[in-house]
Amino acid sequence: MITANDLICGKKIQLIVIKIMSLGYMSIRATVIAVLVALLGLLLFGVYYHDAYTDKAKDLEAAERQQKQAETIAGNVIQSMRIFNAITQANHDEKQQI
Structure with missing residues (x-):
């Protein structure tokens, strides 16, 4: 799950790259490298959260399966008790007839 703080960090990286580019002190090559580094950071950020999401999805599937x-x-136990009670009642009724 991406939080607001994480989005703010991503925005900060974008603002830093834009600020550096607007200063005019960097060459095109340095600007391209800075943008690539920023994109790599965003990619790693996305991979991390994708892995976290996948782990949570697996946990959810396991919990649903256990439920x-x-x-x-529980349904089988209830059915068994109903059968047992029916047999007990039938035996009781048969003894009453004798």
């Missing part, structure tokens, strides 16, 4: 398994187990 589904727990719901299935």
